[in-house]
Amino acid sequence: MKQLLPPIWLGTLLLAGVAQAQDAAGEQRYAPCASCHGDAAQGDQAQGAPRLNHLSAVYITAQLEKFSAGQRGGADASPQAQAMAAMARTLPDEQAMLEVAVYISALDSPASPATVAGDPALGADYYRQLCGACHAAGAVGNKALHSPRLAGSDDWYLQAQLEAFRSGQRGAHPDDRTGRQMRAMAATLPDDQAVRNVVAYLRELAEPAE
Ligand code: HEC
Ligand code: HEC
Numbered sequence: 001m002k003q004l005l006p007p008i009w010l011g012t013l014l015l016a017g018v019a020q021a022q023d024a025a026g027e028q029r030y031a032p033c034a035s036c037h038g039d040a041a042q043g044d045q046a047q048g049a050p051r052l053n054h055l056s057a058v059y060i061t062a063q064l065e066k067f068s069a070g071q072r073g074g075a076d077a078s079p080q081a082q083a084m085a086a087m088a089r090t091l092p093d094e095q096a097m098l099e100v101a102v103y104i105s106a107l108d109s110p111a112s113p114a115t116v117a118g119d120p121a122l123g124a125d126y127y128r129q130l131c132g133a134c135h136a137a138g139a140v141g142n143k144a145l146h147s148p149r150l151a152g153s154d155d156w157y158l159q160a161q162l163e164a165f166r167s168g169q170r171g172a173h174p175d176d177r178t179g180r181q182m183r184a185m186a187a188t189l190p191d192d193q194a195v196r197n198v199v200a201y202l203r204e205l206a207e208p209a210e
Helices: 007-037 057-069 079-088 094-105 120-135 155-167 177-186 192-205
Strands: none
Touching: 007 079, 007 094, 057 079, 057 094, 120 177, 120 192, 155 177, 155 192
């Protein structure tokens, strides 16, 4: 008698096929992004475009949705954030955002070199008191709280984003619930030196640059 493939195997094969097709779609969708973020999504400081490959696909998708909806990168945001919002709007729907996000989060590159001078020991104190409850020990992030991984992020980008939150260039939109939450937290750092210290601490949590 001819052996039939048990349905469970068939299902697995079909799923593998779907996953492969999505990989290819994600790679294609990423092509226009690489001119700023780099082939491995390692980032490019000269363009203000950050490393992305340390982030979860869920966070990347959520940020693309915010850019696309104007909750991030709106009229009050920096010109770079506005340029990024225009890019996010080239992705037709949530499925496309998810595809490119899954592709990005599977890429790899070493962390970028440290560029921000601060005191990591003082920064660690701030982190424990003000940040760790949401971003978790080791700054690996907490999915349930929508708080992203910070370990592995470019230090210049962490500094720029904390400043953007503090000045209201990010996290001010009334519909940006998680951004508003983070804006309130960024305001608890007493001054720019405290920002540099906490960033220097976060940079130490990243894997070493090559
Ligand atoms: C013209 C250059 C440029 C292109 C092209 C571009 N980006 Fe960006 N992207 C940026 C800049 C600049 C930022 C930082 C914005 C800011 O300062 O808030 C950014 C930020 C992001 C962020 C937020 C990361 C974080 O940690 O907050 C994501 C996600 C992202 N880009 C994904 C993409 C994807 C996906 C594409 C392709 C569809 C893309 N970008 C194309 C310049 C670009
Ligand atoms: C109440 C929870 C909470 C606390 C406490 C908190 N954060 Fe956040 N943080 C978030 C959330 C949620 C986001 C995502 C914001 C968004 O969706 O735009 C975020 C985003 C960020 C980002 C942007 C990262 C990126 O790649 O886009 C930085 C940088 C950051 N937090 C640093 C800090 C630092 C430093 C502290 C301590 C001073 C801190 N956070 C405290 C919840 C928190």
